[in-house]
Amino acid sequence: xxxxxxxxxxxxxxxxxxxxxxxxxxxxxxxxxxxxxxxxxxxxxxxxxxxxxxxxxxxxxxxxxxxxxxxxxxxxxxxxxxxxxxxxxxxxxxxxxxxxxxxxxxxxxxxxxxxxxxxxxxxxxxxxxxxxxxxxxxxxxxxxxxxxxxxxxxxxxxxxxxxxxxxxxxxxxxxxxxxxxxxxxxxxxxxxxxxxxxxxxxxxxxxxxxxxxxxxxxxxxxxxxxxxxxxxxxxxxxxxxxxxxxxxxxxxxxxxxxxxxxxxxxxxxxxxxxxxxxxxxxxxxxxxxxxxxxxxxxxxxxxxxxxxxxxxxxxxxxxxxxxxxxxxxxxxxxxxxxxxxxxxxxxxxxxxxxxxxxxxxxxxxxxxxxxxxxxxxxxxxxxxxxxxxxxxxxxxxxxxxxxxxxxxxxxxxxxxxxxxxxxxxxxxxxxxxxxxxxxxxxxxxxxxxxxxxxxxxxxxx
Numbered sequence: 001x002x003x004x005x006x007x008x009x010x011x012x013x014x015x016x017x018x019x020x021x022x023x024x025x026x027x028x029x030x031x032x033x034x035x036x037x038x039x040x041x042x043x044x045x046x047x048x049x050x051x052x053x054x055x056x057x058x059x060x061x062x063x064x065x066x067x068x069x070x071x072x073x074x075x076x077x078x079x080x081x082x083x084x085x086x087x088x089x090x091x092x093x094x095x096x097x098x099x100x101x102x103x104x105x106x107x108x109x110x111x112x113x114x115x116x117x118x119x120x121x122x123x124x125x126x127x128x129x130x131x132x133x134x135x136x137x138x139x140x141x142x143x144x145x146x147x148x149x150x151x152x153x154x155x156x157x158x159x160x161x162x163x164x165x166x167x168x169x170x171x172x173x174x175x176x177x178x179x180x181x182x183x184x185x186x187x188x189x190x191x192x193x194x195x196x197x198x199x200x201x202x203x204x205x206x207x208x209x210x211x212x213x214x215x216x217x218x219x220x221x222x223x224x225x226x227x228x229x230x231x232x233x234x235x236x237x238x239x240x241x242x243x244x245x246x247x248x249x250x251x252x253x254x255x256x257x258x259x260x261x262x263x264x265x266x267x268x269x270x271x272x273x274x275x276x277x278x279x280x281x282x283x284x285x286x287x288x289x290x291x292x293x294x295x296x297x298x299x300x301x302x303x304x305x306x307x308x309x310x311x312x313x314x315x316x317x318x319x320x321x322x323x324x325x326x327x328x329x330x331x332x333x334x335x336x337x338x339x340x341x342x343x344x345x346x347x348x349x350x351x352x353x354x355x356x357x358x359x360x361x362x363x364x365x366x367x368x369x370x371x372x373x374x375x376x377x378x379x380x381x382x383x384x385x386x387x388x389x390x391x392x393x394x395x396x397x398x399x400x401x402x403x404x405x406x407x408x409x410x411x412x413x414x415x416x417x418x419x420x421x422x423x424x425x426x427x428x429x430x431x432x433x434x435x436x437x438x439x440x441x442x443x444x445x446x447x448x449x450x451x452x453x454x455x456x457x458x459x460x461x
Contacts, residue, residue, distance in 0.1 A: 030343070080092055238250075297345075
């Protein structure tokens with residue numbers, strides 16, 4: 001059964017009230033902000049994750065001082081293979097003790113940062129690099145970082161001087177076993193320089209499916225060209241954090257409203273699961289809607305201008321958020337920048353046939369919903385805080401004129417804000433159907449590369 005949609009009271013301007021009033025509110029229409037198309041400069045701030053199967057990376061395990069390479073055909077046979085997966089909800093339980101993992105980037109890449117998703121492990125990590133796959137005690141591995149400590153639930157991220165390398169060694173010393181995943185290695189390559197195409201040759205389609213291994217592919221990531229086109233709130237400049245393949249970045253929504261984002265995959269896309277990560281501490285209902293068409297309200301020329309302002313971080317916020325964050329009346333008067341919204345009726349979601357719903361407990365931090373493969377263009381993710389699912393009463397704020405300013409007194413204490421860390425739209429893609437090229441950076445030609453080292457044993461052979 002669908003839940004009634006309730007949203008917080010919206011102030012389009014400045015109002016005066018002598019006292020605080022409380023009244024039950026009918027379910028109002030839903031206001032969604034039109035997210036402006038990102039500029040080239042904004043996209044250049046999103047680094048491409050190089051530690052991914054679709055980028056040609058492979059994982060080398062170190063067992064009794066021997067190397068064992070996990071290649072794409074072996075993904076289903078090794079639990080550790082999830083570390084290079086596009087699916088951020090997949091995790092691997094790493095036991096106590098020292099563990100070494102080598103990421104073969106497939107070619108020389110510039111790297112200056114490493115991170116991973118840590119759900120419940122604690123210990124230290126250390127990063128090293130090498131141009132060749134030599135024994136770990138050969139003295140050829142260059143230390144990039146000192147051991148970095150992390151505790152349960154903390155996502156470690158280590159930056160270092162940029163190196164042009166092929167192999168990264170990640171050394172863990174685990175004190176308490178736990179679940180980890182989502183390795184990330186980034187450098188100077190941003191998503192505008194990484195060109196990834198999915199081949200669709202009809203004459204080879206069946207051959208590819210029969211011969212090529214299948215990998216997880218995130219069709220919702222920013223590098224694919226997919227874009228978040230509507231969001232219910234928060235600093236719109238940060239909404240691309242949901243598509244940047246980086247668990248250390250988030251987009252924060254107001255705590256007293258529903259959190260809604262609409263992702264446009266650009267065309268009908270086959271998918272089989274949705275993964276999302278979010279902060280703990282906020283209970284509510286998380287719903288996913290899949291559709292090929294948006295209601296007429298999204299296409300009609302009836303956008304509404306809303307008062308916004310730019311805060312000290314350069315983020316666009318609504319006027320009432322300006323009031324909450326600063327009591328100066330000048331901030332309210334400056335909140336005149338028009339921001340396009342679309343106003344849709346409160347039964348907007350009821351007509352979408354393909355929908356999934358799950359209750360999120362306060363301690364939950366991620367969701368992975370698997371369904372039968374389906375082909376859709378738009379993905380809508382909606383979180384309704386628990387405090388909005390009952391007979392929610394909204395108290396209007398009280399504006400009290402002062403001698404030098406107009407101070408705003410919040411009528412209600414708000415629960416913790418809700419933050420999404422990322423949303424993955426996962427589908428199956430034949431590995432041989434992925435084509436990656438990178439825009440070359442200008443520079444002097446270097447010496448020819450040394451002869452490649454002999455490859456380590458390959459399990460699939």
